Amino acid sequence: MNLVYLIIMKTKFDLNTLVRPTIKALMPYSSARDEFQGNTGAMVFLDANENPFENGVNRYPDPKQRKLKSVLSEIKGVSAEHMLLGNGSDEVLDLIFRAFCEPNQDNIITLPPTYGMYGVLANINAVGIKKVQLSNDFQPEVDRILEAQDSNSKLLFICSPNNPTANSFDADKIEKLIRQFKGIVVIDEAYIDFSSEASWVNRLKEFPNLIVTQTLSKAYGMAGIRLGICYASKDIISILNNIKPPYNVNALTQQRAIERLNIKGLADKEIKTILEERSFLISELSGINFISKIYPSDANFILAKVDDATKRYNQLIEKGVVIRNRTTQTGCENCLRFTVGTSNENLKLISTLKSI
Numbered sequence: 001m002n003l004v005y006l007i008i009m010k011t012k013f014d015l016n017t018l019v020r021p022t023i024k025a026l027m028p029y030s031s032a033r034d035e036f037q038g039n040t041g042a043m044v045f046l047d048a049n050e051n052p053f054e055n056g057v058n059r060y061p062d063p064k065q066r067k068l069k070s071v072l073s074e075i076k077g078v079s080a081e082h083m084l085l086g087n088g089s090d091e092v093l094d095l096i097f098r099a100f101c102e103p104n105q106d107n108i109i110t111l112p113p114t115y116g117m118y119g120v121l122a123n124i125n126a127v128g129i130k131k132v133q134l135s136n137d138f139q140p141e142v143d144r145i146l147e148a149q150d151s152n153s154k155l156l157f158i159c160s161p162n163n164p165t166a167n168s169f170d171a172d173k174i175e176k177l178i179r180q181f182k183g184i185v186v187i188d189e190a191y192i193d194f195s196s197e198a199s200w201v202n203r204l205k206e207f208p209n210l211i212v213t214q215t216l217s218k219a220y221g222m223a224g225i226r227l228g229i230c231y232a233s234k235d236i237i238s239i240l241n242n243i244k245p246p247y248n249v250n251a252l253t254q255q256r257a258i259e260r261l262n263i264k265g266l267a268d269k270e271i272k273t274i275l276e277e278r279s280f281l282i283s284e285l286s287g288i289n290f291i292s293k294i295y296p297s298d299a300n301f302i303l304a305k306v307d308d309a310t311k312r313y314n315q316l317i318e319k320g321v322v323i324r325n326r327t328t329q330t331g332c333e334n335c336l337r338f339t340v341g342t343s344n345e346n347l348k349l350i351s352t353l354k355s356i
């Protein structure tokens with residue numbers, strides 16, 4: 001049955017029917033510089049009206065970020081043509097909206113409680129939102145999600161590990177959604193490096209309707225330089241490349257990312273420390289008398305239920321500890337979200353919680 005099924009699946013997916021007509025008709029903007037990357041040494045560049053005096057940043061950055069992609073490609077095991085880089089995941093997500101969602105017509109599906117940016121971007125782009133609440137144990141309700149889709153449902157956002165709930169979704173549930181959702185499935189893997197689950201980038205070739213996003217903002221310690229990564233089929237990547245601003249990743253970001261990513265073992269070492277600190281925090285939090293539940297975490301933060309989230313949040317602020325109050329999100333009533341910090345920061349958090 002599998003082969004027949006696969007053939008049916010494959011022939012059914014047609015990217016062209018999902019891309020907005022205006023986007024399909026676009027020719028990519030090409031900067032003159034784009035064609036001459038690589039043999040810069042011998043050439044004289046009088047094409048872009050730059051100031052010619054070298055100071056390290058007087059030239060426009062590489063619009064295709066070739067060097068940085070080759071470093072990422074080594075680390076992630078995905079070739080550069082399956083990658084698009086953006087000014088943070090937020091830009092990448094916005095490009096995905098603009099490629100696939102017709103304003104005032106199309107809709108997306110989100111699975112709350114989850115990352116707020118999907119809804120914000122939908123609102124900015126005048127795209128409808130269908131919300132299908134996660135189950136009590138914060139897993140996707142596959143059948144309800146598939147029932148919620150209509151012919152204008154272009155994107156399904158799956159955040160795994162999920163923010164703010166901290167858990168990963170069951171891989172078989174995600175796979176079923178990728179196979180059966182008729183639009184594009186976007187898996188946001190901002191926290192994948194803290195997770196015990198495998199990344200879906202390894203399975204891109206199987207699923208032409210899959211987009212995976214990652215970021216250097218969390219595990220890689222570079223939130224300040226803004227670099228988001230999108231992995232997808234060559235066809236999807238080329239559409240996104242056509243609509244991205246040509247110089248969306250600045251020269252300093254590209255340079256700094258390459259430098260840090262090239263320090264062997266650095267990210268792994270920091271991730272290991274953060275995971276040890278996460279275990280420490282979980283055991284300490286369980287001894288706090290007003291914390292009634294600590295949810296399993298596959299990320300660098302912990303969600304916990306308390307007696308009165310707003311009261312505890314304010315008490316912590318007064319003592320100089322800032323965390324996130326998630327109580328207004330349906331499903332997260334009286335929940336606080338704690339980011340795992342340094343050993344000292346975590347000790348300060350615990351001693352403050354004990355004192356209130």
Ligand SMILES: *Cc1c(COP(=O)(O)O)cnc(C)c1O
Binds near residue numbers: 091
């Ligand atoms: C933090 C976070 C991101 C990262 O966004 P950037 O714009 O890359 O900093 C993306 N998705 C989720 C769910 C996040 O929590």
